[in-house]
């Protein structure tokens with residue numbers, strides 16, 4: 001415990017200094033409160049502390065003085081709450097290296113673990129069974145949040161209103177507005193599924209299929225998200241909110257999204273292997289699509305757009321995949337089929 005903690009100040013820790021972890025740290029430190037930020041890469045924490053910049057991941061931002069970066073994961077355990085912002089495929093291994101955990105863990109990554117099919121709250125619960133899990137998710141491009149532009153997120157608290165009372169003051173800032181939910185599953189499904197659908201919308205852009213097609217895809221994609229989310233035990237109400245529909249519309253409409261840009265490259269004719277090669281940054285949808293398609297098939301939940309993205313990533317041509325989607329049998333509009 002630091003002297004400031006002994007005097008009653010809460011220190012929030014952010015695990016993962018990619019674009020989103022760094023932007024969250026910046027937002028939380030915007031009023032001078034202390035934030036500890038863990039960076040994986042050798043020398044990155046030191047560079048952040050000396051230059052106040054995170055060149056590799058968020059070069060646009062000059063970071064607040066109250067952000068203290070560290071390369072020592074063990075030192076994060078003393079924080080009063082932790083935001084976990086490692087890519088979904090690395091979250092389990094990162095948490096396994098932590099000696100202990102604070103009471104509140106807030107999961108901010110958007111994805112499903114490829115090998116196991118675990119959602120991030122399953123991963124966190126296994127690593128930290130004594131902690132209470134929350135999920136922070138919504139339409140939030142990192143560079144905008146880091147620039148102090150306003151945004152709103154779902155803060156889904158597995159610990160219900162008691163956890164919300166602890167976390168809301170720790171997370172809310174004038175430009176960062178959390179909304180309460182108790183639906184951890186719904187919040188996680190929204191973030192994970194929208195990344196896959198953003199790839200599909202990028203393909204539409206890359207093939208120049210027009211705005212009508214993109215909005216048809218967003219709407220039918222949302223039906224898939226709802227169907228899957230509700231089947232997994234999430235609430236439709238949650239998916240209608242910031243972490244579902246809100247994030248879907250954002251990510252499916254902008255080349256600021258890595259997932260949308262990946263899809264656009266595929267639509268323009270690049271192979272998945274080429275489009276994913278040498279990427280420092282993460283397009284979570286590429287990892288989520290195969291495991292999501294598998295889980296949905298096992299649950300008998302229809303997700304034809306997700307399946308199409310999965311086929312595309314496995315090497316099918318964008319034109320063939322679009323033609324197959326358009327040739328599906330005509331049916332009543334709705335969620336059940």
Ligand SMILES: NC(=O)C1=CN([C@@H]2O[C@H](COP(=O)(O)OP(=O)(O)OC[C@H]3O[C@@H](n4cnc5c(N)ncnc54)[C@H](O)[C@@H]3O)[C@@H](O)[C@H]2O)C=CC1
Pocket residue numbers: 016017018019020021022039040041057085086087088090094108109110111140141142143280281282284
């Ligand atoms: N960038 C954004 O605007 C937003 C991203 N997210 C989510 O946040 C999560 C993190 O994404 P970004 O911060 O954008 O990442 P990024 O793409 O900017 O950076 C990649 C991150 O992966 C980390 N990494 C690479 N190998 C690792 C390993 N073996 N173990 C642990 N960490 C490793 C790097 O240290 C770096 O922090 C993702 O799940 C993403 O979907 C959520 C909201 C907004």
Ligand SMILES: O=C(CO)COP(=O)(O)O
Pocket residue numbers: 110138139140141142195198247250251256257258259260282283284
């Ligand atoms: O999740 C995001 C915005 O809410 C960021 O999307 P990308 O990971 O596709 O860039």
